[in-house]
Amino acid sequence: MKRFEELLTFIGKNKNKEYLKIVIINIVSIALLVTLTILLKQIMVVFIGIIVILVVNYLIFDSYLARKKEILNERENEFITMISYIQFFLSNSYNIYQSFQAVSAYASPWMEEQLQSLILEIDHDKSVKPFLNFANKFQTHSTNNIMLSLYQMVDEGENSLHMMQFNNLLLQLSRNQQKQLIDNKDRSMSSLSSLPLIGAGAITILLTFGIISIMGEMVSVL
Numbered sequence: 001m002k003r004f005e006e007l008l009t010f011i012g013k014n015k016n017k018e019y020l021k022i023v024i025i026n027i028v029s030i031a032l033l034v035t036l037t038i039l040l041k042q043i044m045v046v047f048i049g050i051i052v053i054l055v056v057n058y059l060i061f062d063s064y065l066a067r068k069k070e071i072l073n074e075r076e077n078e079f080i081t082m083i084s085y086i087q088f089f090l091s092n093s094y095n096i097y098q099s100f101q102a103v104s105a106y107a108s109p110w111m112e113e114q115l116q117s118l119i120l121e122i123d124h125d126k127s128v129k130p131f132l133n134f135a136n137k138f139q140t141h142s143t144n145n146i147m148l149s150l151y152q153m154v155d156e157g158e159n160s161l162h163m164m165q166f167n168n169l170l171l172q173l174s175r176n177q178q179k180q181l182i183d184n185k186d187r188s189m190s191s192l193s194s195l196p197l198i199g200a201g202a203i204t205i206l207l208t209f210g211i212i213s214i215m216g217e218m219v220s221v222l
Contacts, residue, residue: 011067022060029053072139078111079138083146083170090163096154097122142173 008015033049082103089099097119104115114137121130128151135147149166 007064007068011064011071013064022057025056025060026053029056075110076138076140078108079140079143080170080173082107082111082115083173086150087167087170090153090166096150140173140176142169142176145169146173 005015008018029049030053033046033053036049037045085103085106086096086099089102090096094102100115100119100122104112104119107115114134118130118134121133128148131147131151132144135144146166146169149169153163153166
């Protein structure tokens with residue numbers, strides 16, 4: 001339950017409203033199931049109804065997970081954009097600290113909060129720790145390499161070798177992002193192609209239940 005509440009908080013949902021929505025959906029579904037069972041007097045309706053309710057609840061939970069994944073992807077993409085801006089500021093004689101301050105103006109509220117936290121940490125801690133703390137807020141391993149490269153420029157100076165290393169890391173990160181987008185598109189298309197099979201399977205199950213139910217009635221009549 002705690003993890004579910006953390007998930008709702010992460011995606012910006014009001015947990016009380018979401019709980020109420022889930023409860024209402026399940027009450028309505030159960031009420032319809034009971035009504036259909038009484039009217040049709042078929043035990044198969046109960047089994048089908050239970051499956052439908054389980055599927056509906058799964059889809060609700062899956063929508064929360066999908067939103068979380070979307071938010072994480074948005075943050076990863078914004079990180080690449082922010083680093084590109086930092087690269088621009090560095091090439092225009094800004095130092096790392098000034099670049100972090102300047103790029104905050106172009107960030108989303110979440111990213112701006114993380115950048116401001118990073119700046120405050122750097123003010124109190126001149127080690128690599130603030131840079132690694134910032135990198136750990138993202139999933140991509142390349143983020144650590146980028147932040148370590150920026151720290152090296154703070155610690156050892158912004159020479160041409162460090163700038164070349166930083167530029168190469170940024171290029172690699174951009175390529176990985178493009179590959180990830182292509183892979184996500186391929187997976188999306190694959191899942192769409194499987195929908196007709198799922199639909200056909202569901203229809204087959206319903207027809208099977210219907211035939212069994214009819215045969216049961218014929219046997220009882222005979």
